[in-house]
Amino acid sequence: MELDATALLAAFFAYKVVLPLLGGFYAHFLRPGKDLTKYGQWAVVTGATDGIGKALCFEFAKKGLDVFLISRTESKLADVEAELKAKHPTREFRHLAVDYAGGFDAGKQAAVRAALADLDVGVLANNVGMSYPFTKYYHELTDAECAGLVALNTESTLFMTKIALGDESGGMIARKRGAIVNTSSAAGTQISPLLAGYSAAKGGVVAFSKSLHHELAREGVAVQVQTPLWVTTKLAKIRKATLTVPSPATYAKAAVAAIGYGAESSPFWAHDLQLAVMDLLPTALAVKIASDMHHSIRKRGMKKEAEKKKSG
Known part of the structure; x- marks a missing residue:
């Protein structure tokens, strides 16, 4: 009986730890991109x-x-397009200014459809989004912040996906090929106290993407949701890259390499490892770790906000 229990424990350890580690190593360091x-x-x-x-x-x-x-500000779009042309002179670049805040209404959708009508769109990266200014209790959010979370994270993803897919007369559905990659967040897959609204918006993107992945499997369209942790962006308010917090360029390289491989991915290796560890922990412990971290961030955020009001 003791031998049987030991064998079962070893098998469980191999299944839950060893095999995922080996699979993760291959996916992040050996597997070629599509x-x-x-x-x-x-x-x-x-x-x-x-x-x-x-x-x-x-x-x-x-x-x-x-x-x-596609982004909100015309001048910034022109600047980034110029940078791209200088770096990649043989490639073609276009842009369109769209403000997804306040809702992706019929007029904005029509403008996007018209701009993309003559293009062979192979990849759609739904990346636009917003988070909290810092971690907060849900009741502390303004109505505008709540609306923005849905508009920029969820609504934009649903409607941009619909535009890219098209139907039997055009788009990815007609061509029977394409890839859609939706940038969500680890907060969309984990219990996230003090990020409840953001977690809900990003969790919706996760559910939508995974369902659509299987829905379109026979149509030649690969749908994937990506769930990063912290990246050095304005959204995250982190400036310095570390072993576990990549720069946007480092993250993007991993994100593009993961496209076409499965319904869900946390493409940066350190993020994937951290999430795997969190999944192994008892739920109560994982929630406590997240809650303690978010309360600490809230405390610092509240202090900075008070100092700003005092000085202003």
């Missing part, structure tokens, strides 16, 4: 002028794709 040009010639990136979105644009161009940039 040839994205097989999906189509153009990549469309939302939230394209800062952080992960901007880095994705450069990575897609590096992989041989032309890139269509």
Whole structure:
């Protein structure tokens, strides 16, 4: 009986720890990326002028794709497009200014459809999003912040995906090829006290993406949701890259390499490892770790906000 128990424990350890570690090592360090040009010639990136979105644009161009940039500010779009042209002179770039805040209404959708109508869109990267100014209790959020969480994180993803997919007369559905990658967050997969609204918005993206992945499996369209932890972006308010907090360029390289492999991915190796460890912990302990960290962030945020009001 003791031998049987030991064997069962060893088998459980191998299944829950060893095999995932080996699989993760292969996926992050050995597995080749897909040839994205097989999906189509153009990549469309939302939230394209800062952080992960901007880095994705450069990575897609590096992989041989032309890139269509979508973001809120025309001047920033023109600047990033100029940078891309200087770095990748053989690639083609276009852009469109769209403000997803306040809702992605019919007029904005029509403008995007018209701009993409003549393009062979192979990859759509739904990257635009917003979070809290710092971790807060849900009841402390303003109505505008709540609306923005849904509009920028969830609504934009659903409608941009619908535009790229098209139907039997055009788009990815008609061509029977394409890849859609939706940037969510680890907060969308984990219990996240003091980020409840953000967690809900990003969790919706996770559920939508995973369901659509299986829905479109026979249509030749690969759908994937990516769930990063911290990256050095304005959204995260982190400036310095570390072993576990990559720069946007480092993260984007991993994110693009993961496209086409499965319904869900945390493409940066350290993030994937951290999430794997959290999944092994008892739920109560994992929640306590997240809650303690978020309460600490809230305390610092509240202090800075009070100092700003006092000085202003």
